[in-house]
Amino acid sequence: MKWDEFFVTGDPLIYGADVSIALTLIGVIFVLTYFKKWKWLWTEWLTTVDHKKLGIMYVMAAVMMLFRGGVDALLMRAQLTVPDAGFLDSTHYNEIFTTHGTIMIIFMAMPFLIGLMNVVIPLQIGARDVAYPFLNAVSFWTFFMGAMLFNISFVIGGSPSAGWTSYVPLAGLELSPSVGQNYYLLGLQIAGIGTLLTGINFLVTILKMRAPGMKLMQMPIFTWSSLITSVIIVFAFPVLTVALALMTFDRLFGSHFFTLMDGGMPMLWANLFWIWGHPEVYIVILPAFGMFSEIISTFARKTLFGYKAMVYSMVVIAGLSFLVWVHHFFTMGAGGAVNSFFSITTMLIAVPTGVKIFNWLFTLYKGRIKFTTAMLWSLAFIPNFVIGGVTGVMLAMAAADYQYHNTYFLVAHFHYVLISGTVYACFAGLHFWYPKMFNHRLNEKLGKWTFWIFVAGFNLCFFPMYFLGLAGMPRRVYTYGAADGWMSLNVLATMGGVLMGIGFLILVYNIYFSFRYSPRETTGDPWDGRTLEWATAAPVPFYNFAHVPEVKGHDAYWIAKKEGRAKEKKPYKPIHMPSNSGVPVIMSTFFFISGFGMVFSWHWMSIAGLIGVLATMVIRSFDYDKGFYVSVEEIEKHEQTTE
Amino acid sequence: MDAVEHSPNTPLEYQSETGRLNILGFWIFLGAEIALFSTLFATYFVLDGRTAGGPVPAELFEVKGVLIETFLLLTSSFTCGLAIHYMRRHSLKGLFLWIGITLALGLSFLGFEIYEFVHYIHEGAALTTSAYWSAFFVLTGTHGAHVAMGIAWIALILIQLKQRGLTPDTSRKVFISSLYWHFLDVVWIFIFTAVYLLGMVM
Amino acid sequence: MANNEQTHSHFPWSHVIGFALSIILTLFALWVGFESGLSNTMIVVVVVGLALIQATIQLVMFMHMTESEDSKYQTGTILYALFIAIAVVVGTIWVMSFGMSHM
Amino acid sequence: MKRIKSMLAFVMFMSVFVLGGCSNLTVLDPKGPVAEQQANLILFSIGLMLFIVVVVFVLFTLILVKYRERKSGPDYEPPDIEGSTFLEIIWTVIPIIILIALAIPTVKTIYALEEPPEATAHKEPVVIHATSVDWKWVFSYPEEDIETVNYIHIPEDRPILFKLASADSMGSFWIPSLGGQEYTMAGMMTELYLQADEPGEYRGRNSNFTGEGFADQVFTVTAETEEDYAEWVEEAQEAPELTQEKYNELMLKGHADEMTFSSTHLEWVNHAMDAEYATKVRNGLPLDEDNSHGSHEDHEDSEDEDHDSHKGHGDHDDHSKSEDKDTHSESH
Ligand code: HEA
């Protein structure tokens, strides 16, 4: 391989990116060195196993990925605004929508949600950490290294360009010989390990680490949604692991799972991909549902309407989510029986989802609705998601889907559910739990500006796309002709995209502004909250709870406040905490090295990386570190400063 | 607090909080493994018969070799169970003996499997030959790789046992690795049935 | 918590029985496959059924799935995994067997 | 609140605009019975969905207006309502009823679309093999012995049976005015009935992403009267024959102009049976005589075949290409 093939060359945009990446790196290194922060970085962040810090790192990485994916989106919108635009050529456009889709779903939506889960779940169930803090760090670092591996494809070797769904034969070696597709396979594989571990970790955490007295049916609803999401993760991700591995074998080792030659079966990829892919979309929506439930209940000052129905409906969704995958390829001609079956199972999901929608509405009913930023996001979710959901049901009607499939109607559907579901939830959750992460609130005024601009932009961008779809505009075309008559709606869409971009920039400014000027929290309960995370002090001490709280029902903290138990004083006991470890970040770096080697088929490098991974595992296995105890004096010290 | 909660009868591996957490976590991991192998089986069934004019399984599979592999693994699962039995009687010696036998059986299973693979490749059926053989090698190979990992892992645990004796920590590790080992036998039962037996009969 | 290990101090009956059963079941499956003369479909059904029984024996008798305070979670996990396994395997075969009829 | 209302207005406005049959919305402006069934299904579902959307939006707006926190209002502490079995049954049952109302016509239409359109079922369908090749469309009329590239002519009021396949990447054959799409796959055959009710020019395209040249992988469909069609067929039959060399050129990645030939490639390859053809052409591999190699058709008998094919592709080297062709032109 020559150097000019190794680095992506010949495009001013990419040179610009090269320069800015290099400058940022140099800047970061300089700042860290100048302020002598290397040690701080290592001990406080890189080696931490504290769920709150890992959560914060997840969220920060996700916001960065939202930026990257968003820039991709705006580039696409720029190209599509007018017919026959020459801003991007076909190859670039294809790379951009591929990285946009992949990054947004795998490296933005999921980590954002998992980040908030990390921050909140142990606090909500009155635990001091997750069940496996060390594994939690491994999860984060493998996600991070997987994401980085995927992202460097942009400057080294070239990006994948076969869509986030990577259908073969197109994504096979024969038709996509460049290394881009390898980045997709290995980036997702490495990040997938982390996600699977997260699923196991949160499942056990929620099942086993709840505060005494908290029965399953008394868990906060966000905890429930995380539990169910974890179940889906545990059973869906192995399917992706296998699918990715098989394609990797095809591309690197000459096997014939999905090839055109020697009996391979390309459609099998689509089948396996969607067996994972459909549950995946519920992985990114259920935690969102959970967050909306918490926020709506808090700011309506009412307990959640139909708590049990909310739980059961999620259970039903989780079960059904594994029985609908074929709706992504109704047009494969699998026959009337198959299409009818999967049409009906898909439609059925509307029932439990509808139950949730109406339960939210009736939580608001007779409430005292306070329009905080977090609440605004949660409220806007309801009408917007219903639009996305009912158009999903329209897609589920196989006979009609033959006309919608692969068009902008579909693009509109999934942005409606993904953005008004997942992204709104991330923003809502970010505003809501921000005080728990950084001990100050985000500025409400700026928050509302972001909200109105983004929501307006969102609807302006994606509503016209339904009509573009009905007008016959296929997805994934890098341009169209003037005669197609698709321009006016595309102009609207681009304007909407720009508005969303502005909204996002205001959010970023808000983060900075609030860091500088927002008053620090004193009570730990800024919103008059209902669940246990609001019972922790401000800032949240690293051991979370000085006393393990006692739970007497759903909305545990609300009840405690009403009964006047919120600020009880009891004698402290020493607290056991896990120790930090550098192993996760090092192990994940070896994963990265190994993956990078595989991308370029440098087998010495991938083997060396794997040996590194195994070595770190062995080291871990021989490590009998049992953590440490926080003494009573230290607890007292902490509790005084925070009271 | 652990000591108070549990009677002295409680097996060591369940006596610590970590022990209980990790064992449950490992069961969930096994659930994920079931999903993983299911996907491989599904792939295998779909690609079954797609030999692209190359060698077909029925002419290469042999009952004898497969039965030997099966009985080796079945027996190793049994001896692994005995090892746990002795561990629960606090007999370190029995534990070492039976785990040692388990590992030996596992290694011979691997030996036979590798021999089998080499034989197939020699006969012109390799990973790259056709879709069918890709599916065959990846399904059985993933199982084989798990067995190899299991052997290495258990060997590491044996070293730790030697260093530390039976403690809640080491017994937890032994117990979890035994779950893993039995699980590999479960997977093999299905490989035996679906790949070899049906492959020869159909 | 369920402490099933009365076997602690004496002969490991459950292991031995489990082992014997799995050998018998394996040989029986072999017989069904080669000697029983059943139709192909029946062979598949019976043989897969036998494999499931054997798997259950391993899970319960060797792996102590049903012991410990978490047995319901453990059993639940495995049952849910079974649901996934069936959905994935049967579903995939069903969906991917299309097209054949057209040719 | 204003926003919500204006959004509602927007939705209403847009739906009126759609239901009014704006001719720009190709999918809702069907030119044949297949597209028409689908358009009807779509309009029916839009109706039901609008009902749901309106119910939710109205409830939502009313509740937000009524129960918003008022600065001046009384200090009101909301009641904690755990739920209501009655209400929950209502909003489980009504959606189920709506879904049944959607599912029945859906399933009916799914099955209906597998057959030729009812009204013309008595007529003999025109059979056209449509093959997608990166990034062009090859059409074969086996009965008429015509092959075209990137365009077709069809008679009106007669069912057309498209037999779809792909030479390489998976495509999707779509003529929105005439009906929904279906995938084209190598080594697979899918079938799609379409029909045009009136003469006209329609646009067809590949709608499943196939890489660099995807956006321009389009073709035109000319629907005309039986007489015009017959005339076109005769004209086309005068065109030169398609040679295998010429065809193999088409197998290379790239676009192509419209072309017409008076023989079809089905004489030497059917991509629905042979997934490997295009790959072999591109890599200069020898082309098989029996094009069953690698397709499904030989699943069962491959076991019984004598196993000299065993040795894989290398052994076919001695068949020279020219020999291949000779045998083929004879065998058909
Ligand atoms: C967060 C992610 C998310 C969510 C929640 C959903 C939810 C749903 N999706 Fe969507 N979907 C995607 C993300 C998501 N989807 C993505 C990313 C793709 C495309 C991937 C790609 O190809 O790149 C896709 C594609 C997709 C397709 C494939 C279309 C095609 O390729 O041609 C289909 C088809 O059935 C579908 C259906 C549905 C349905 C029925 C729901 C349901 O769950 C919706 C249920 C909700 C409601 C219905 C609203 C509330 C209910 C009521 C108010 C009650 C009353 C309602 C009725 C009785 C109808 N989706």
Ligand code: HEA
């Ligand atoms: C959670 C997932 C998610 C999210 C949040 C988004 C967000 C957006 N998406 Fe995306 N999208 C997908 C998931 C998502 N998308 C997927 C899965 C696909 C399918 C991919 C495939 O086909 O394979 C897709 C495809 C897709 C397409 C279709 C491409 C095609 O088929 O040809 C389009 C077209 O408009 C689009 C647009 C947008 C826009 C405008 C946003 C906006 O919401 C983005 C908001 C914008 C920002 C947050 C910008 C922030 C940055 C700045 C303000 C910086 C400005 C500076 C410069 C421009 C230098 N997306």
Ligand code: CUA
């Ligand atoms: Cu599958 Cu033909």
Ligand SMILES: [Cu+2]
């Ligand atoms: Cu889906």
